[in-house]
Amino acid sequence: MSSRPVAVLHRMVMPGHTCPYGLKAKSLLERRGYKVEDHWLRTREETDAFKAEHGVQTTPQTFIGGRRIGGYDDLRRHFGLHVPARGETSYTPVIAVFAMTALMALAASHAAFGSPFTIRAGEWFISFSMVVLALLKLRDIENFSTMFLNYDLLAKRWVPYGYIYPFAEGAAGVLMTANALHWISIPLALFIGGVGAASVFKAVYIDRRELKCACMGGDSNVPLGFVSLTENLMMIAMALWMLFAAVSPAHPVP
Template sequence: MTTDAPSATLYRMVMPGHICPYGLKSKDLLERQGYAVEDHHLKTREETDAFKNEHGVETTPQTFINGERIGGYDALRVHFELDPPKAEQSDTSYQPVIAIFSVAALLALGLSWSHEGTLLSLRAFEWFISLSMVILAVQKLQDLESFSTMFLNYDLLAQRWVRYGKLYPFGEALAGILMTAGALIWLAAPVALVIGGIGAVSVFKAVYIEKRELKCACVGGSSNVPLGFVSLTENVMMVGMALWMGARYLAS
């Protein structure tokens, strides 16, 4: 460490059976910000509890800079202006949606390059939509109970037939997989058309007619994505894909 670097003091749990991940993240952040870290390990539960009582804190890690207690990892990020203060932080995030569509797009381009010999092809666009459907379904299936509960807030069919909330992700996954494979389109297209059509009408009614502020279940039951354009786009994509592939199937 260079002697002219600003210094910080960090207290974090480093026990035989547990190393605090936020302590490691705090140390890494401080070092990336150019600080020489005086790293104090709290090696037992008793030592940790004594530290908390001494400083009147409920959690570790704790960082001190120039004798001033900054706090834990989240507070450290705010201190370095990497995040806004908690009071100014939005409770919504589009990060899961961006990640899903980005990965689906890259997968579609990779498949197109492998099978069509070019990145940009009509099949690449079809794969992008079908793979997006599959990945979105996987997100929902991670916690089916939580998804179905959130889904009941706005889906018109689920409100009349509660079990539909638990069937929806399986239908979306089935349609997406079959469309990716280009198989059994006679089954995939109607499934996507029905669930996408009902979903689009439900979202439009809840958001644009009733003006309700709800969380979207499109990426799972723990989502912080607001119901609106993203969910409507998901359902419209399914309807469009169903009509397109259904028409191609009938014409063949």
């Protein structure tokens, strides 16, 4: 006889729709050692009747020991897991972007030079990051430009700059990745990075404003501050480094 605790789960499994939260709830319960009595709600009428019977607005619904736990978020809370609040600050997107661009740079360096640890890997890390951050902004340029107008000094005076910025950042990143057309990429990165750094510094450290950063796109929950300032300082540093490399014949490529 099984000693595993039993949980009763009611979830929608219809011909045209399987509730993803129901699947998540089932998986979470099984990972926590529960034997799941899995009850499928196969039609809209069956689902509505279940909701009315238990006085709930959503499915799935989990019951443990005869007590209703609730939906998927309630189940996570029951197990002491974090449930993000709407609009909650999160650095996860930033960590994901920089971790992946770092790995991409190391991989590209290994493919090109036989070693992941080269000067070019450092350059590619910054240029790849610029391209990915530009891509995130271009997913919804309207929302990005609106958020950008909250703090960027130039965009406040000339609104089209909010639309130009992601294209400029992406172009500079691509050219720096290719190590080409320095006469375009270096001044472009210096300009947008300089204006951006000044804007963030003023908004956060002088005016003490609490804003969301547009660096990850228009739907970002990353707070304006260190991350956005770092993005702009990285562009400035990359531009200065490439300027040094361009005028220094002895600069080693790898």
